[in-house]
Amino acid sequence: MAGLSETKGPVRRKKLKTNTGAGYAFLAPALLFYSIFFVYPVVFSLIVSTKRWNMLVPLSRARSVGFSHYSYLLSDQVFLGVLRNTLIYALATVSLTIVIALILAVLINNAKLSVLWRFIYFAPVVTPQVAIGTIWGYLYRPNNGLFNSILRLFGMKPVYWLTDPNVALFSIIITAVWAGIGGSMLIITAGLKNIPQDYYDAAKIDGAGPFRQFFYITVPLLSPTLLFLTATGFIGAWQVFDLPFTMGRNAPARSVMTVSWYVYETAFQSLRMGRASAGAFLLFCVIFGFTLLILWLFRRGGIKGYE
């Protein structure tokens, strides 16, 4: 997300008088914060990722191991599995959430009782993810869970939602999408309100049905909003911890472990600070490349919300 464009439009920009003192005075708290809690930690982490350190001794006494943590992780089946889980989780959750939220937001916009519907869909957003994970853990129980009893009602075989290693991650994705729809819907709704009604009126006169209106007016005009949701959605999804951690504790062989969880366990349970930091940076490289790719794709599509 490189610099944003200045707002164009009716507000005419006059040249502001340079006032460096005031500028830095107002920025002082933020700059102080960023130097202590951003710059220092990033540098510190990079150094830690080349050491063997357990945090119990001073860092200066830790042994340097060069880049061996990185080469270890890149050939470690556990870490590669963790990376794969995180990638699948992020891709599936972000795309499903946005598509479903877009459809629902358009359907609910101007519907009867729209405030009520929005409230219902939004409720999970204000509920702690840990609570959501626990509730869904019960619904997913293999023998006496609600979902399997509904399946049984239709004569289907029970699914081992959270204990089958091939299914568990997808069960968690379903929960994450369920929990995330409302938030995206709200932002899309705000975007919908900004599309002038005239466009739809003109389309109707030209004989365009609701589907055409959706694909030729709504989606293109919403694309900056959708870019915003995609970018922020991925940033959140890469870091996911709460849901897998609360729901996946009984899942076999780390089949749902994500990078945040891996870092948490490696650093604060096994006290391998070096390996944990290296893992964190490896995923960060993936995220960085991925974000650039998304921005590039959107720009090629002619969307310049983040220039």
Add this chain to the structure above:
Amino acid sequence: MNRKKAIRILLEIIRYVIIVFGAFWMILPFFWLFSASLMTPEELISDVPKWLPEKPQWNNYVQVLKRIPLLMYYKNSFIVAGSVTLLVLATSSMAGFAFAKLRFFGRKVLFSFVLSTMMFPVFIFLIPVYYLMKLFGWLDNYLSLIVPFAVSGYGIFLMRQFILTIPDELLDCARLDGAKELKIYTTIILPLIKPALATLAILTFIGQWNSFLWPLIVTSTAQRLMTLPVGISRLSLAFSTVETQHLILTALVYQVIPMVVVFLYLQRYYIRGFVLSGFGNL
């Protein structure tokens, strides 16, 4: 013409069927939670899952309060989320004002820097910030839960976008009258960005109220600082025996309901803030 009308009615019916079907699935987990919170342990683990308890066990709610320090979790969450929110409002509006309305050397670079901080995932900071907290000696008090979240790149971005829409002429008039920038910030900027501040406040508060990973790490050595989500995650430890297992769900109701009710009241501000802060046409 008749056929066209029939199709339109059919589409309307499909539309509401989808909305209601979706709403049913959204409500179902909450409904089941509430129903299960009133069940006996036997009902909860019976082979044929029950939708409703035979006889509501209201006593479950009393039992929970006796067994876990729910009030303490509430108090901690409130102190942490409230303090972080106040700090974020102050730092974001100040920095947003500087980026939007003041001209100084390095403005563009610094703003790009602030935006790029949003791309850094939290797991990079867990180890170094924990180490810092240990160095500062903050691990046994609220500061370790509050200070690392005092500034938000997202908040600065939001405030800057909003303050940009305030006309420069307004500020120049005040400057001609000899007002200092601090006075402009407090008497012009802050009153005008109230709706955006409300939105940022709600976003920050909800985010902090539900935040889990960092409190989990920090409070592992200081149980009296535990916030609600950490408390929730430990319910299975507190209610581990067969006779108490069902109380986990009752305890969850205590933690889910208040936020949902508060939001029912705040939803208006939330949506208005989004629309006003120009989210629709970024």
